[in-house]
Amino acid sequence: MKRQEALSIFNEYVLSEQLLKHTLAVEAGMRGYAKKFEEDVEKWSVTALLHDLDYEKYPEEHPKKGVEILQERGLSPDIIEAVKGHADYMNTPRESLMAKALYASDELASFIVACALVRPSKSFEDLKYKSVKKKIKDKAFAKGVDREILKKGAEELGLSLEEHIGNMIEFLRIREQELQSADQSLL
Numbered sequence: 181m182k183r184q185e186a187l188s189i190f191n192e193y194v195l196s197e198q199l200l201k202h203t204l205a206v207e208a209g210m211r212g213y214a215k216k217f218e219e220d221v222e223k224w225s226v227t228a229l230l231h232d233l234d235y236e237k238y239p240e241e242h243p244k245k246g247v248e249i250l251q252e253r254g255l256s257p258d259i260i261e262a263v264k265g266h267a268d269y270m271n272t273p274r275e276s277l278m279a280k281a282l283y284a285s286d287e288l289a290s291f292i293v294a295c296a297l298v299r300p301s302k303s304f305e306d307l308k309y310k311s312v313k314k315k316i317k318d319k320a321f322a323k324g325v326d327r328e329i330l331k332k333g334a335e336e337l338g339l340s341l342e343e344h345i346g347n348m349i350e351f352l353r354i355r356e357q358e359l360q361s362a363d364q365s366l367l
């Protein structure tokens with residue numbers, strides 16, 4: 181499946197601008213890591229675009245309902261395994277690098293976007309690891325983001341949290357530039 185097709189499926193289920201932005205931010209992380217690890221960028225992109233497909237319509241059944249939809253649509257088993265694996269309560273081991281990258285990108289992408297939005301520049305351009313680290317320690321900031329998941333995500337990828345954050349800032353910055361030239365934004 182191509183990115184565009186995944187995006188059309190996403191658009192069938194999701195109206196929320198916020199969920200679209202979250203999804204595109206996770207996709208930015210996935211594209212960045214796919215390139216870094218010399219994996220299939222298109223496939224990793226599709227996985228990111230579909231991982232929260234059911235979140236708006238079926239929040240109680242997320243991601244089980246999404247998995248069903250993806251099965252019906254004939255998505256490949258590795259994509260489905262990664263989608264299952266991104267939710268800890270599904271108890272699906274994250275075996276593939278793609279599944280690990282999805283888990284690691286999911287919470288951190290939104291967290292870094294939140295960090296960028298509170299900067300005077302409201303951008304990724306001058307966002308540094310240090311300020312993200314500070315925000316991680318600030319328990320009142322982006323309370324919904326479980327700090328343990330951020331750590332676990334980096335660990336599973338075999339990276340320090342510092343490296344992972346540095347990579348993600350860079351991936352989001354690059355993707356934001358690409359999206360802006362198409363009149364879109366992660367912010």
Ligand SMILES: [Fe+2]
Nearest residue numbers: 206231232286
């Ligand atoms: Fe997500």
